[in-house]
Amino acid sequence: MADVVFKTTAGSTLQYFKRGDGPLMIISPPAWGLSSKYLQETLTPLEQTFTLIYLEFRANGKSTRPDPSEMSCWHLADDIEYLRQELGLEKIPHLLGHSGGGTIALWYAIRYPEKVDRLILLNHTLEGFNDGKSMKEAIVEKSKNPKMHAALKAWTxxxxxxxxxxxxxxxxxxxxxxxxxxxxxxxxxxxSNIQSVSLWNYQLLHGSDRNVHYQEPELGKVTAKTLMIFCQADPVCTPTQGEATHKGMPGSKLVIYEECGHFPWMEMEEETFRDIVEFCT
Structure with missing residues (x-):
């Protein structure tokens, strides 16, 4: 696996990891402190079909921490553009984002529509969209399962x-x-064994200090062929967000899995990887 650190045209430093063999696919992880490690661990079946480039966004891994004013999903889309330039790509063949990483990937497709061919969004957050009702309903449903009680208490x-x-x-x-x-x-x-998550990152991207940019009015700018996968049992990025995104991008494809949560490729591995590969080939 290649581990690369490079200087951007803005003078910052970004890190990425390169694994696999085949057409290029850039992987956009959440930037709130998880880094790309969980994706490197669990997306390995895709490496049989694609060369995966796992980007570490600013303030993650060895990438430079920016000024707080430049730590929003809208700003982070520029890191994908810096990576495209570094790789010498005229256009990104495949861009895959998960959760908050999908938010950043979607911003990239909005802001740089001519620079991405195919966009894959796994349980992404549609920034600025009010999903409170669906999220509450999902949490209420989960609270019926005694196995969830301790976990739900932890977050509250x-x-x-x-x-x-x-x-x-x-x-x-x-x-x-x-x-x-x-x-x-x-x-x-x-x-399940993560030992440190940057609260600074989280506060700026999802907490009280966040600078929200609204994606819904901008969705019509996306020209990339787009696949969205959502799951009925995801309490954080509910299918309602996928439906709203799909409405703003009528040519997109929306797939919703039953009995599956926020990480579809872990609970429905065969279906998820099949749908991604079929969409991209």
């Missing part, structure tokens, strides 16, 4: 003043809620 506890290590403990405790089957939360060693 106060964490504003936690250390990065304390915040990681909250993430580990809450992790089962992200899955349809809470026992499936152990399928990622990186996630």
């Amino acid at each position: 506890a106060s964490w504003e003043d936690l250390s990065d290590e304390g915040f990681a403990q909250v993430i580990r405790s809450f992790l089962p809620v992200y899955f349809y089957d809470p026992d499936a939360s152990t399928r990622s060693t990186e996630l």
